[in-house]
Amino acid sequence: MPIIPIKDAAGVAGMRASCRLARAILEELVLRLEPGKTTGDVDRWAGELIARAGARSAFLGYRKFPGQLCISVNEEVVHGIGGARRLGYGDVVKLDVGIILDNWVGDTATTVGLGAITPSRQRLLERTEASLKAGIAAARSGNRLGEICHAVESCVRAAGYSVVKEFVGHGVGRKLHEEPQIPNFGKANSGPVLRPGMTLAIEPMVNEGGEQIRILKDGWTAVTADRSDSAHFEHVVLITEGDPEILTQSSLACCSSSAPPRESAG
Helix, strand or coil, X not given: CCCXXXXXXXXXXXXXXXXXXXXXXXXXXXXXXXXXXXXXXXXXXXXHHHHHCXXXXXXXXXXXXXXXXXXXXXXXXXXXXXXXXXXXXXXXXXXXEEEEECCEEEEEEEEEEECCCCHHHHHHHHHHHXXXXXXXXXXXXXXXXXXXXXXXXXXXXXXXXXXXXXXXXXXXXXXXXXEEEECCCCCCCCCCECCCCCEEEECCXXXXXXXXXXXXXXXXXXXXXXXXXEEECEEEEECCCCCCEECCCCCCHHHXXXXXXXXXXX
């Protein structure tokens, strides 16, 4: 059974600060998105915002990852690298921000539609976010980890979508990836018991089509094998004696649904 780190009061305070900053940066990036900008523009903005806040990217250089954040578009599932790809009106854009502040990691992701998106894309975003909420609701002290995994999978399957199995959620704290691994599929009442002080990154990755993915030649970007759309949402949750505390709680409604284009400050 994996040893899952338990944060003390100081650790919880550190995690609250890093997660709050990660979400603030994510929300600012969402507001800057507009058709015609490149994924490289977004990566540059992320680097500027992170540096301005006195933090550093948790992704840049991690296992030689070359970006400040992960930006993945449409059929790209996760781990997209900022570059020359131009964002288009109606695209589905996934932003995953990880930062290190005072040696604590904040990690959060969202998927937004760039301008008006098709009803099928809107439904994919809504149902994927609903699966995240279902997983968070199961993240209670005394439950087993499998309750989170099962809740996410059940919600996804009920919507007729596929769960990505190659990538999973994870514990987070002093390191980007701590124990435990948190698959978006699994059996209820299985796995380790959740205890107060655990901080868990729950992150459903959901495909509109089949579950199969492949990795592009850059060695990082994961795409759906059938080129169907994919969505990704992530929150870091603190297990408490009562309700789970979402450390990366969004403060902007636009970060959980389609966001209209706005003139970029960049």
